[in-house]
């Protein structure tokens with residue numbers, strides 16, 4: 001049997017970061033920036049008001065009070081999106097809206113709430129501080145300033161910033177496109193009735209969601225019957241939109257394990273037993289004219305989930321340009337005793353509770369049994385306890401490695 005490390009290393013050696021592409025801003029969301037981005041202009045691009053109110057000269061309103069309001073002539077009305085062509089003379093002001101450019105001579109903005117909102121004269125009842133409610137050109141971002149570093153995975157605020165500096169396209173490493181298909185003649189799509197001996201195809205949904213959580217663009221193909229021609233035709237049809245293909249089922253030793261049968265014949269996919277539990281039967285290789293990586297995961301739902309976590313997710317992250325591809329592993333006190341198969345690394349689904357104080361360290365509680373079909377308890381887990389190959393018994397209260405999901 002191969003070790004988990006050997007199998008993972010073999011995979012990571014054969015997948016490469018995807019080539020950079022210039023994408024529309026929203027298509028680049030979630031992708032990694034290839035280049036550092038600098039602002040070509042100032043933000044804000046001009047001095048503007050942060051309040052709806054009146055642009056004033058300070059001397060004119062220095063004596064304003066509730067009791068003795070100052071009366072000013074309103075010589076201009078400046079909505080956002082216009083450019084004022086007035087300069088404030090003594091005794092005058094301009095009505096101005098939030099975001100509108102301040103006219104020449106403006107020393108502060110008086111919010112409309114401090115006035116009688118009058119036109120064409122206004123009564124000002126309070127004195128603003130110098131510069132109050134004026135947002136200055138470049139006080140957010142200065143022209144030439146680096147706003148985003150290369151290697152940033154673009155989140156929503158960063159997409160907003162790129163739009164604010166005028167970028168509508170940006171060069172990124174695209175998110176990998178993953179095609180997920182499950183195999184098995186016993187499978188029925190959710191929403192359809194079951195007949196005797198059938199079960200629902202949960203893997204294709206679970207892995208599509210998992211691929212999305214890993215930042216990929218995932219396409220779910222439903223289930224393909226255990227028929228060699230149907231399988232190869234479906235895979236070939238899907239290659240057009242795939243940077244990676246993931247299948248589940250049909251890789252063990254059964255008489256109808258078509259994935260293994262069909263892909264072994266092609267000679268580009270290796271099938272191995274990996275020393276882990278669950279997830280022992282694994283296949284990885286390439287397929288099609290572009291040598292598209294293909295993962296063939298076992299069909300048992302927990303095995304498929306763990307295999308995705310341990311092998312597929314790191315590969316997807318590497319393709320997206322991420323360098324740290326491993327999940328965070330922490331140490332925690334195990335709240336239950338259990339046994340582990342000798343010579344295999346066991347991944348035990350569990351619930352993790354972070355440390356609350358030095359007296360209450362982090363703990364982890366295994367959930368459900370060990371069966372690879374137990375998706376009910378898998379859904380309760382937020383972590384996997386990782387039990388080394390040479391450990392056959394985990395005692396309650398011992399400290400274990402926990403991979404946080």
Ligand SMILES: Nc1nc2c(c(=O)[nH]1)N[C@H]1C(S)=C(S)[C@@H](COP(=O)(O)OP(=O)(O)OC[C@H]3O[C@@H](n4cnc5c(N)ncnc54)[C@H](O)[C@@H]3O)O[C@H]1N2
Nearest residue numbers: 182184201202203204249250251252253280298299300303
């Ligand atoms: N004689 C042997 N039998 C098995 C071995 C072995 O070494 N020798 N290995 C066992 C292990 S370990 C695993 S894991 C499974 C892997 O099986 P396959 O990958 O061939 O998957 P199937 O046989 O197609 O299905 C296994 C199991 O999972 C259910 N399944 C399959 N696909 C889905 C899906 N999309 N959604 C929900 N459930 C699914 C399927 O109905 C089976 O119950 O083999 C063991 N057997």
Ligand code: MOO
Nearest residue numbers: 278279280303372
């Ligand atoms: O190794 Mo299989 O993946 O139980 O359950």
